Amino acid sequence: MTTDRNEWELLKGLASNDRKSIETIYRTHYSMVQTLVINNSGTSDDARDIFQEALIVLYEKARSGSFELHAQIKTYLYAVSRRLWLKKLSANKRIAGDLANAAETIATEEDLEMYEHRSRDFEMMEEALLHLGEPCKEILESYYLRRKSMTEIAKEFGYTNADNAKNQKYKCLMRLKKIFFGHYNNNNQD
Numbered sequence: 001m002t003t004d005r006n007e008w009e010l011l012k013g014l015a016s017n018d019r020k021s022i023e024t025i026y027r028t029h030y031s032m033v034q035t036l037v038i039n040n041s042g043t044s045d046d047a048r049d050i051f052q053e054a055l056i057v058l059y060e061k062a063r064s065g066s067f068e069l070h071a072q073i074k075t076y077l078y079a080v081s082r083r084l085w086l087k088k089l090s091a092n093k094r095i096a097g098d099l100a101n102a103a104e105t106i107a108t109e110e111d112l113e114m115y116e117h118r119s120r121d122f123e124m125m126e127e128a129l130l131h132l133g134e135p136c137k138e139i140l141e142s143y144y145l146r147r148k149s150m151t152e153i154a155k156e157f158g159y160t161n162a163d164n165a166k167n168q169k170y171k172c173l174m175r176l177k178k179i180f181f182g183h184y185n186n187n188n189q190d
Helices: 005-015 019-038 044-064 073-092 099-105 109-132 136-145 150-157 162-188
Strands: none
Touching: 005 019, 005 044, 005 073, 019 044, 019 073, 044 073, 109 136, 109 162, 136 150, 136 162, 150 162
16 A cells, blocks of 8 residues: 555645645544553543654654555554553553563554544535535534524524424434435445
């Protein structure tokens, strides 16, 4: 597998200390490493440290000029982070047994596939929300993201009462579900 053009641009940006490239890599891949560390006896601070170390490894490789990445950046960062975390766990003696046994407790390929699958699902949900249109998008965001009550939503959107707002929210949710599964089914048939 070779990396696509965007990945190469990010690597070039990383090698030249381009702030935007570094922020993009961080924003895109940090949560994956955080999940790995936290699910395996770590803390958020540990996850930040491990991600920083993995990013430094990638940075040094990218700056070397001879580095050829034959996987996606996230795959590389995950593998390096996993190795660093296992090393830290072993050094702290948080796990019993040898490093080989510890490796079995932290799944790699399956976790990464699950993470990638969930990430694609979230991307499809974002796309479905974009196609939902107004006022449905705003109603759902008000209820689910801003945690507004149905009474507040009724006032904000001009419904006569909370029950009418609730009915509209339900209709919007059904439209979103229809759009999402339409995209989902189309993407899974490819």
